[in-house]
Amino acid sequence: MAELEENSGAQLQFSVRVDDGAEPGAALVWLSGDLDLAGADEARAAVDQAVAAGPATLTFDVTELRFMDSSGIAVLIAAAQKVDSVVLRNPSPVIQRLLTLAGLADVFVIET
Incomplete structure (x- = not known):
């Protein structure tokens, strides 16, 4: 796994926010920090909240x-x-590479 900053010593926290009224037919979820096993349940709950209104697009x-x-x-x-x-809006090169290596680059629309 790649280090973000040498000797940073600080562990990044995961956070998520949802805006399910951003525009008709769409929902927006902000993800920040580290999305790993520790934050996956929170992210799943945010997705469930975002899709509850039935948007066609989830950003x-x-x-x-x-x-x-x-x-x-x-x-x-x-x-x-x-x-x-x-x-996926503004993914870092690391996240883009991860999706490519996982064979998922074509599953998601990438906006930079």
Whole structure:
């Protein structure tokens, strides 16, 4: 796994926010920090809240997401099964590479 900052010593926290009224037919979820096993349940709950109104598109703003493991990938895949389209907004090169290596780059719409 790649280090974000040498000798940072501080563990990044995971946070999530949902805006399910952003625009008709769409919902927006902001993810930041580290999306791993510890934050996956919170992320799943946010997805469930966001898709409750039945949006066609679910956008994840991942501008501040620094790390994602297989638990985070599972959250995104589950979200893709609940809506017509999943958009990842501003993924870092590390997140983009992870999706490419996992063979998922074509599953999501990438906005940079």
